[in-house]
Amino acid sequence: MLDRIVLSRRQNIPWHLRSATFIAGLALGLGISCLILLAAGVSFDDIVDDLITQVFFTADGLAQTATQAAPLILVGLSSAASAKVRFWNIGLEGQVWWGAIAATWIGLDAPGWLPWRLPLLLLISAAAGAIWILLPLWLKLRYRVSEVVLTLLLTNVAFLSVQYLLFGRWKDPATGFPVSPMIDPAARLAQLGWGSVHAGLILAAVIAVMLWVLFDRTRFGFYAAAVGLNTDAALASGLPVVSAVTCCVLMSGALSGLAGGVIVAGTEYHLTTFIADNYTFSGITIAFLARFSPLGVVAAALAVSGMYTAGGTLKVFYSLSEATVVLIEGVILMSLLLARFFSLYRIDLTHWRAVR
Amino acid sequence: MIAVAVPDREGGVALALHRVSKSFDGRKVLDDARFAVRWGEVHALLGENGAGKSTIMNVATGVYIADTGVTEIDGVATRIASPIEASRHGIGMVHQHFRLVNRFTVAENILLAAGPEAGIRNLDQAARLVAAKGSEVGLGIDPAARVCDLSVAERQRVEILKVLILGARIVILDEPTAVLSDQEATSLLRFTRGLADTGHAVVLITHKLREVVGHSDRVTVMRGGRTVLADCPTTGLDEAELARQMIGERVAPLRHLEAHPGAPRLVVRDLTVARADGGKGVDGLSLELRGGEILGIAGVGGNGQQQLADCLIGLATASRGEIQLMGRPVVAASVAARRGGGLRMIPSDRFASGLIGDMSVAENLAMTHLAGRYSRWKGFLARGRMRRDARAAITTFNIAGATPERRARLLSGGNAQKLLLSREVDSELTVLVAHSPTRGLDVKACQFVHGAIQDSVAAGAACLLISDDLEEILSLSTRIAVMSRGRLVGEFPAREATAEKLGLLMMNHA
Numbered sequence: 001m002l003d004r005i006v007l008s009r010r011q012n013i014p015w016h017l018r019s020a021t022f023i024a025g026l027a028l029g030l031g032i033s034c035l036i037l038l039a040a041g042v043s044f045d046d047i048v049d050d051l052i053t054q055v056f057f058t059a060d061g062l063a064q065t066a067t068q069a070a071p072l073i074l075v076g077l078s079s080a081a082s083a084k085v086r087f088w089n090i091g092l093e094g095q096v097w098w099g100a101i102a103a104t105w106i107g108l109d110a111p112g113w114l115p116w117r118l119p120l121l122l123l124i125s126a127a128a129g130a131i132w133i134l135l136p137l138w139l140k141l142r143y144r145v146s147e148v149v150l151t152l153l154l155t156n157v158a159f160l161s162v163q164y165l166l167f168g169r170w171k172d173p174a175t176g177f178p179v180s181p182m183i184d185p186a187a188r189l190a191q192l193g194w195g196s197v198h199a200g201l202i203l204a205a206v207i208a209v210m211l212w213v214l215f216d217r218t219r220f221g222f223y224a225a226a227v228g229l230n231t232d233a234a235l236a237s238g239l240p241v242v243s244a245v246t247c248c249v250l251m252s253g254a255l256s257g258l259a260g261g262v263i264v265a266g267t268e269y270h271l272t273t274f275i276a277d278n279y280t281f282s283g284i285t286i287a288f289l290a291r292f293s294p295l296g297v298v299a300a301a302l303a304v305s306g307m308y309t310a311g312g313t314l315k316v317f318y319s320l321s322e323a324t325v326v327l328i329e330g331v332i333l334m335s336l337l338l339a340r341f342f343s344l345y346r347i348d349l350t351h352w353r354a355v356r
Numbered sequence: 357m358i359a360v361a362v363p364d365r366e367g368g369v370a371l372a373l374h375r376v377s378k379s380f381d382g383r384k385v386l387d388d389a390r391f392a393v394r395w396g397e398v399h400a401l402l403g404e405n406g407a408g409k410s411t412i413m414n415v416a417t418g419v420y421i422a423d424t425g426v427t428e429i430d431g432v433a434t435r436i437a438s439p440i441e442a443s444r445h446g447i448g449m450v451h452q453h454f455r456l457v458n459r460f461t462v463a464e465n466i467l468l469a470a471g472p473e474a475g476i477r478n479l480d481q482a483a484r485l486v487a488a489k490g491s492e493v494g495l496g497i498d499p500a501a502r503v504c505d506l507s508v509a510e511r512q513r514v515e516i517l518k519v520l521i522l523g524a525r526i527v528i529l530d531e532p533t534a535v536l537s538d539q540e541a542t543s544l545l546r547f548t549r550g551l552a553d554t555g556h557a558v559v560l561i562t563h564k565l566r567e568v569v570g571h572s573d574r575v576t577v578m579r580g581g582r583t584v585l586a587d588c589p590t591t592g593l594d595e596a597e598l599a600r601q602m603i604g605e606r607v608a609p610l611r612h613l614e615a616h617p618g619a620p621r622l623v624v625r626d627l628t629v630a631r632a633d634g635g636k637g638v639d640g641l642s643l644e645l646r647g648g649e650i651l652g653i654a655g656v657g658g659n660g661q662q663q664l665a666d667c668l669i670g671l672a673t674a675s676r677g678e679i680q681l682m683g684r685p686v687v688a689a690s691v692a693a694r695r696g697g698g699l700r701m702i703p704s705d706r707f708a709s710g711l712i713g714d715m716s717v718a719e720n721l722a723m724t725h726l727a728g729r730y731s732r733w734k735g736f737l738a739r740g741r742m743r744r745d746a747r748a749a750i751t752t753f754n755i756a757g758a759t760p761e762r763r764a765r766l767l768s769g770g771n772a773q774k775l776l777l778s779r780e781v782d783s784e785l786t787v788l789v790a791h792s793p794t795r796g797l798d799v800k801a802c803q804f805v806h807g808a809i810q811d812s813v814a815a816g817a818a819c820l821l822i823s824d825d826l827e828e829i830l831s832l833s834t835r836i837a838v839m840s841r842g843r844l845v846g847e848f849p850a851r852e853a854t855a856e857k858l859g860l861l862m863m864n865h866a
Binding site: 233 | 380421669670671690691692693694695701703707708709710711712713714715719723724726727730731734735736737
């Protein structure tokens with residue numbers, strides 16, 4: 001009987017419908033998550049008091065969310081920038097790793113004049129990320145090699161490079177653990193005096209606004225959009241397709257690299273083998289939730305970051321398994337994507353009723 | 357349902373739709389429409405783009421479910437809610453856009469689409485059935501050939517066989533000749549006649565008048581979602597009368613443009629362009645095009661026309677030869693540089709390489725002049741100016757259904773082409789390369805496109821008209837050449853050319 005239900009695509013989606021479905025999706029996700037938590041033995045009072053209040057209504061919880069959000073915004077922007085021109089950068093983590101390596105290098109060797117150290121660190125980490133995506137970009141443009149496979153596999157190469165450095169040159173001399181020494185204090189991002197929130201959050205927000213202006217208001221943004229929506233038409237109209245793709249993809253690599261730099265200079269202060277974990281997944285998820293809009297990325301990154309904070313709390317205080325936490329995160333994300341579907345399509349039940 | 361089903365109710369009504377209405381997202385596309393086809397006849401369903409022809413047939417085949425209305429098969433009211441149900445009732449439709457898996461063979465496609473319904477269990481059986489059915493109805497095709505290696509006409513045969521193998525006795529063909537050359541179209545129309553003679557009911561959706569008069573028994577005309585002329589025998593109807601019914605007013609005959617050739621604007625010498633598969637698309641072609649003339653290039657599709665157009669605009673690289681635009685060599689120049697010299701293009705597929713469907717009307721109009729007219733300080737876009745100019749273009753070119761903010765994809769075929777023309781036929785135009793500029797358009801939109809091309813040429817531009825529609829070539833060109841296997845094989849002034857002469861050249865060299 002399912003063939004009596006008709007889905008019709010909406011041509012114009014009003015903003016209030018978009019927000020309403022987003023909120024409904026979030027509510028549905030949270031609702032199901034509550035049921036999972038109840039089933040896992042967490043009492044309802046605890047869910048309300050410890051989890052929701054802790055994470056979303058206390059200064060500490062919010063500060064933690066904001067701190068985590070800085071690199072998440074950057075990887076989200078990175079994913080969105082390349083997706084604009086239909087280049088699927090599935091190697092965000094590889095670029096984050098190289099950004100982190102570059103940042104650690106500058107932070108440890110501390111070359112140059114003191115006040116320039118932090119800007120230099122951020123610049124070099126962005127450059128490292130951009131360089132790491134050069135090869136897939138060139139192969140794609142020159143020989144049409146799939147960037148999906150290349151960027152994904154290069155992530156492993158980047159991670160092996162990190163291990164090579166951490167088990168070799170940068171091994172902690174005292175303990176022998178694969179952890180680099182702490183970087184020079186002058187190369188760290190300033191704390192803002194609210195939890196461990198650092199200047200990287202401001203940097204990420206400013207970059208998001210700049211990208212919004214770039215993509216929404218300038219000629220370059222138009223070229224990128226045209227290439228993404230119909231490359232053949234862009235070529236036939238004489239638009240600079242290759243330069244638009246090159247710029248967007250290098251920008252994507254640089255933003256992920258910068259995320260690595262911000263993680264090292266803002267929160268970790270040293271290189272370890274887990275600091276870039278999960279950033280590919282998070283970045284792509286955030287970019288899709290935001291529909292590749294730079295300002296949307298900020299909102300989506302904050303939401304995802306809040307979800308991670310809540311997940312951390314669950315793991316620590318209720319000793320829930322990692323699997324349960326990931327399950328809850330997945331449920332929330334799927335509900336949000338489902339909500340998007342229902343804002344795109346209208347469900348027509350008239351034929352259903354006609355049959356009955 | 358593999359057995360040849362010859363219906364015994366010769367002459368009775370096979371399929372009838374009464375009082376059908378259908379809306380999409382609040383827009384009414386069928387408004388109390390009706391249609392009926394009898395056993396043993398070819399019934400033409402005529403109408404402009406957007407008249408509702410395809411929609412009402414999609415209702416008959418269960419692709420769409422009508423809001424109101426009744427479908428009758430053999431006089432019995434029947435509810436058809438899906439294409440599978442339609443095929444069980446013996447209704448099959450060949451859609452305009454083929455539904456084949458390109459990398460599969462013919463037999464694999466048949467197995468995939470008809471397997472369970474037609475009781476085909478394996479590939480051998482499918483292959484045998486394709487061969488048997490093909491020779492029975494005269495549509496021979498190699499069951500082991502991959503669809504991607506077949507020509508468009510051969511793919512269409514596969515689609516028709518698919519429908520017949522599924523047991524269709526009522527066969528609906530949606531604009532089947534739109535993708536075919538004149539010769540291929542003639543042989544297809546002959547095939548439909550044979551199908552009707554064996555008792556099938558054939559519906560021929562079309563907007564080509566001559567297909568109605570010469571090749572069908574009865575015609576139904578739709579306009580704006582309504583049936584304006586139902587079930588009318590085609591004997592005794594003339595084309596002008598049908599056209600009047602179709603567009604609701606008399607069609608003005610095309611005025612012929614007198615040639616006043618000026619200085620050479622586009623000179624091509626010994627041009628050779630490779631095909632994607634390595635073969636030669638264009639093979640040592642030379643031509644000269646002057647201001648004030650329309651050089652029509654006739655030919656069966658697939659003889660290098662696409663490669664010639666791509667190479668002229670700068671999308672394909674020439675392996676040999678030279679191109680001069682306004683006296684300057686441009687064979688190595690970029691698309692942008694050529695456009696800077698006033699070269700403009702109307703591609704054969706407007707939403708593939710002309711317009712960006714998901715961008716707004718204003719953005720589509722502005723995209724070729726972003727670096728100049730529509731940029732402000734530091735590369736910021738002059739959105740206000742884009743909108744104002746778009747509003748002006750919509751009024752001047754009378755683009756129905758368009759606002760500056762509306763997505764181009766939502767425009768109908770004719771109006772999308774108007775949008776493209778209003779961008780390409782601008783004040784800087786020197787040479788216009790028009791590749792099948794009216795493919796898939798209705799009479800009114802064709803007239804508009806032809807008028808716009810003639811106006812620009814009368815104002816001094818040069819036009820290279822590449823088309824496989826002979827009528828278009830003959831009525832529009834001031835000089836005509838025939839293209840075959842990558843080169844020009846004959847050239848006449850327009851007044852000396854006739855369809856027979858051109859057809860002979862096309863066939864002798866094909």
